[in-house]
Amino acid sequence: MGKIWRVSGPVIIGEDMKGSQVYEIVEIGSKGLVGEIIGLDEDKAIIQAHEDTQSLEVGETVRGTGAILTAELGPGIVGAIYDGLQKSLTVLMEKGSFIERGAKVFSLPRDKKWSFTPTVKVGDVVNQGDIIGTVPETSLIVHKIMVPVGVKGVVKEIAKGEYTIEEPVARISDNGKVSEVIMLQKWPVRKPRPYKQRLAPSQMLITGTRIMDYMFPLALGGKAAIPGGFGTGKTVALQQLARWSQTQLNIYVGCGERGNEMADVLYSFRRLKDPATGSSLQDKEIFIANTSNMPVVAREASIFVGITIAEYFRDMGYDVLLVCDSTSRWAEAMREIGGRLEEIPGEEGFPAYLGSRLAAFYERAGLVECAGNPQRQGSVTVVGAVSPPGADFSEPVTQNTLRIIDVFYALDVTLANKRHFPAINWLTSYSLYVEDVKDWWAKVSSEWDATRATALRLLQKEAELEEIVRLVGPEALPETDKLVMVVTRMMREDFLMQSAYNEIDTYCTPQKGQLMMGTIVKFYELAQRMLDAGATVADVRSSPIVAKISRMKDIANDDIVPRIKGLWSEMEMNLVVQKGEVR
């Protein structure tokens, strides 16, 4: 048992701490505040406190727990709301509306009984990662109980029926050494969980957001960043991902962000339904809420707790999405600790290890072949928001993130001020998964590749034309360029813009997206033919088809095929008939 030697903000130095280990969890003072040892110096330990250190005194006790920071994993985790240290905020509510320092609660309910169905029988030989039984946890998640890491042998006993997470459900004997398996597992959050092998991404992660799915696709097991200044819609974009992504489990980490926003997320997820299954979204979500006024150091913990839970479900063979809002706040926490420890800073005061820490986090994403039997694949996809000061992407957090991620959704202040949402800039964003998901898209439509390329080419052309328009006015453009401007405006307003608040538009299937963009490109081809036959762009613009294209968004996903078919034949009639009128 050590004593406090110094307190300075969130950093504590303890003395008489011989025998402690780095990253060991300590309990500080009479309230038992949680801290983590980040360095040792003979008998002194440097501790970062995960809770507010106000009112601590020199000489108060520092008690080592011998354990490092772990996440509790097991049934009861889905739908939970945790703080950065995985304390259940719903359980903490029983103690009052404000968060009390040092309060201790379990992450998972201890008294609840779960219905365990075995998938192995006595005499089977099992290894770590093997699934030995299942528990229906929510309407959407079947929790698979796996043999803990480090355990193997012959199943001596296997249970069936109602158990709590601390009651043994199996006994496994390895040459006489018997291990009891309970449903509760613990895992150190800073350590990646093992898997058999990493696989190259090949499956699309369907987000329901057109500019993401269609233009800059994200693959299962991929990693993406969404940087953007304030008011550019980072949070709404992440919420949309957490709502509609066609993954089996979504984890929403609110790291150093707004409390009211978190309340809104929690409130809306309770009411929303998953588009694929119709069940409440809460049945496939886990929330980690460490708002900006909660302790700074716990921001780091919140991110690692989140990714550890994600890996645990990946190991069951699920596709998991983790969204983190915002990684900049975590970086700022690192900067604060680094400053207190008087480390030599890198850029803008951030520690020199900023890049490697960010990489260590993002690299835990991936598509893997899971450890253990039966054979299965699982994935963790990570999407992190970045909040660059002054919306300037040259700052260290954005730049360090760009080096690691494969998909970049650049949020643009100018678009946001024009109320173009999602304000993802189509000229600067990119996805490195375009080739990987080509085969997947080919099953939806053989046209995707070509249509997407045409769209990007025209949008690029528009940017060039706009420069000219600014100088000479729109009327001075040749007709063919005017047509490009008409068509790209359609692409922007009728395709790229997507309302998160419109019941139908909020979720768009890839098929609908393809048909929408296909229609616009088809319109362009027909209009070009009209121009060739001598019509003007004004003729094209006055066609009733234009208004119909602008209403494609409002067509329900289920109705899209017949409705677009109708639109196409109308388009061919209409635009051709007009052509006939032109002399």
Added chain:
Amino acid sequence: MNLSSLYVTESSALNRTKGSLLIAKSIPGIKLGEIVDVCLASGEVKRGQAIDISKEATVVQVFGGVSEVDLMRSRIRCRGEALRLAVSESILGRVFNGMGEPIDGGPQVIPEDYLDVNGEAINPAGRQPPAEFIETGISAIDGLNALVRGQKLPIFSGSGLPHNQIAAQIIRQASVKGKQSQFAVVFAAIGVSYDDAAFFMKNMEQTGARERTIAFINTASDPVIERISTPRLALTAGEYLAWRKGMHVLVILTDMTNYCEALRELSAMREEIPSRRGYPGYMYTDLATMYERAGRILGKDGSVTILPILTMPDDDITHPIPDLTGYITEGQIVLSRELERKGAYPPIDVFLSLSRMMKEGIGADKTREDHNNVFMQLYAAYAEGCNLREISTIIGAEALGERDKIYLEIADRFEREFISQGVNERRTVEETLDIGWNLFSALPEEDLKLINQKLIKKYLPKYREKV
């Protein structure tokens, strides 16, 4: 302040001073963040705060600076407590300084409780999403950037712009439709000029709002260190009224730029590693711990709404102060020098302003069914008009088509009729929306794409007159 508590320790082992810091030998029993007395040889007592404690040394930040402190005869007295505010319902109508002491000549507060000025974090799971519309009577806010109870919405201004008038107008006019509830205003003046502070006090007196207002005044000539405590005292008083007394509290903090400057000054004295433009790296968190005290709580009646005012240095919205604020707050009301020059009051920049809580606070049961549609259409029409205005400066208005000229005209009328209003003019939200409909009359009806057909038939003046 709690004056009755026993002093626990005294120390005269002072080692050195550094800026406003006083470094003493280790003082047993001192707590981090504790408020101490620094007793000078002259008998004067200054206040200070322990900001770094260890077995070797105690670092005390002295409020009001270390002038006249000497290392031989001065002493540090520890009272064993953090900065706390004495609260009771009698604080309504009172004026305090940046240490929470009354400066209105009235008696000391007879406390019901002492509250830690740092407050506690609201459990995110215990928050109720804000959704009650506050009618400020100002069209540019109510119509386009609606404020709701429990929101934190700053005014980003520049020197010389009428942010004080706007804030005063909001204090005078703010109300919630159809609800009789207890309402209070907590006003914190942080490093503002005496005139600015007097302006607010006078304004409250005139409107008879005095007895439901609490003021914490730290003027430019008061100690810099108290700029750090002033907004926290105000929020503590606000929370007391909201969560214990069930009142709806509006907290006005002006000028937060002075707060951030003070934070930078103190950080520099502590020799901390600076972040952008010399501001400390923890400024985001520091501001967040204050702004996040806004909100509503499940099962409680009251609410805390925060309206901070800050002047953007050089009107630069990417400066760290407005930038970090914008990342924390739920939107921002941005004032425009250009509109001000055109004579518009309030000169609210519609494009840069945003209220993130608006959509929850408006609509059929809250304001009026057409609110969102009117907002979108007004915004789109004004944006188109401004775009054409820009083009017309290059190619001339004559070169524009007929339709374009209509939009150019609409942009001007929008600024004159919708945004502009009197300093004492209180428009109901219906009046605000009807001004919008009047503007729509000038547009071709088929251009009103963002409005539901039914609403056009119901509200567009030419149909309305027929009914």
